[in-house]
Amino acid sequence: MALIEIKDLHASVADKPILKGINLTIKPGEVHAIMGPNGSGKSTLSNVLAGNEAYVKTAGQVLFDGKDIDDLAAHERACAGMFLAFQYPVEIAGISNMYFLKAAVNAVRKYQGKDQLDAMEFLDLIEEKKKVVQIRDDLLARAVNSGFSGGEKKRNEIFQMAMLEPKLGILDETDSGLDIDALRVVADGVNALRSPDRGFLVITHYQRLLDYIVPDFVHVLVDGQIVKSGGKELALSLEDEGYASWVEEKGA
């Protein structure tokens, strides 16, 4: 069974149609990359999937794990195993990263009918996940993303993903703002999380990330539609030629 099946998805933001019929299926174990010009609707797609209420689905269907997600609120989708690494992670003053992570992990566990982790078990989990995605202790102690550098925020997103062990990880431009070393840490983390029952949707502008996280499929999103799909070599040709030909074709 597909992990997620997106069928003819249309969505609007502030009454403006952005997604105009997306079709995409991700099977367990697969990594799909989406590339596309600024404003083409990549973040909109990730927000619609994650359940952001500011984005309104106007037509189509999304099946996650075989179930329609229409009636699931954002937190229920997260608990069901969907994870969105934000393009712009949100700063939350006054809540420590540790406290936030514990609340998140236990919320997901509760939904999934698992026991709550106590303080010791939680710290053990943190230590275990630090081996997957290195993160400085002071970042864990500080308020969520508050005053984090751009790269630190992105690393924190991937650390959260490691902690929550989702079925589907949606990475919205996780590579932007990362230096070369941090990019490798994040990519290694994602690769470590790759497994036969987990899928990824990786949104990026750059081939560089896909050198590390090698995708099974690459899709080109232009003006709210997937205009081309292919293997990992498609990303390479985009790097050379840009989107101009697609944008023109659509415009014509």
Place this chain on the structure above:
Amino acid sequence: MDLKDLREKAAADFKANGFPTTKDEQWRFTDVSRVANTEFSTEWTAASVDFEPLSKIVLVFENGKLSRKKSSFDELPKGVCIGSILDLVDPRIGTLADSQSAFVSSNTACFSDGAFIEVPEGVQMDTPIHLVYLADAEGVALHLRNFISAGKGSAVTVIEEYIGQENATYWTNAVTEVFVADEGSVDHYKVQCESASSFHFQTLETHLGTNAIFSNHTVTLGSVLGRNDIRGKLAGEGGEAICNGLYLLKDKQHFDTHIFMDHAVPKCNSHELYKGILDDKAWAVFCGRILVQKDAQETDAIQSNANLLLSRGAKVNTLPQLEIYADDVKCTHGATIGELNETALYYLQTRGIDPIKGHAMLTFAFANEVLDEVKCKTAKTYIEGLVHDWLENASI
């Protein structure tokens, strides 16, 4: 001036000026006629109000009088002097708190007791001093006067806590004068959990020497009508004043915070972070005045006031007042009145946290930011507990 003369002068001042009215610029939003028009008695009774000592050193005042029985302040570091202000008169009493204000002058004229704390040069006290003011007497005025002096290079932590019996109607009128000598440090907390039908007014006056540090956190939960006047004078270069506070108001509570920070000399810092959460028909007033005098170059003053309204009936008046006469200064201020950040709520949701829990977390976080600079662990834990309990009963 000796104490007797001081009291007489203050009584005369009070008689001449009377209570302020809403026609006074500084009292525009806070109508004190309910206090002015009530005849308060000064008859003393013992108090039966529960409290939790937060330190080995604790002074307990029952309806305005020090209770030796409930207090414990025997084991003190060498040279430290703690006791009743009536026994330990200091010529500096009354030199900071000016009699122009009706609340200060009536306090000076009438104070029945209060804490006296003197920490000599070079003594750094690790143990906080907990001052507890218990009130349950109906219809009384409690004029409390505290004096805190931290000698050169000394350090002391003082927690003032006001606790009232539910539904008792009384008037607390407190004045605290704080002298921080050069290189000295005073970490001061004020926790106000007065009865919901009481009136609570306090003037806190601070004088800071060279490289002195004064850190102040106020937490206001009680009283139906009240005000904190917090005034700091940065009188020596390199001084630092931190004034942070939180007011959590509900029902028809009205609470006013007036801060006045006087930068008289160069190279001083002052930080003020005040936050309020208002439920029901509560009304908060915040006025933060920063004066940077002509010679006070390289001043760094930051002020911010943020308010979270949980109900449509709640109201806030926030008024920053900057008066800057020096040219090389860094001065910022900001005020907000709003609701919870929806983006943050969504972010929490995408991590599996449901909106109800998310609301509670964000509301607590909003309040908790005020406690970021709290140095005293005991005070922090205690205050966090109070905030938590308050939020449990609020409409979130």
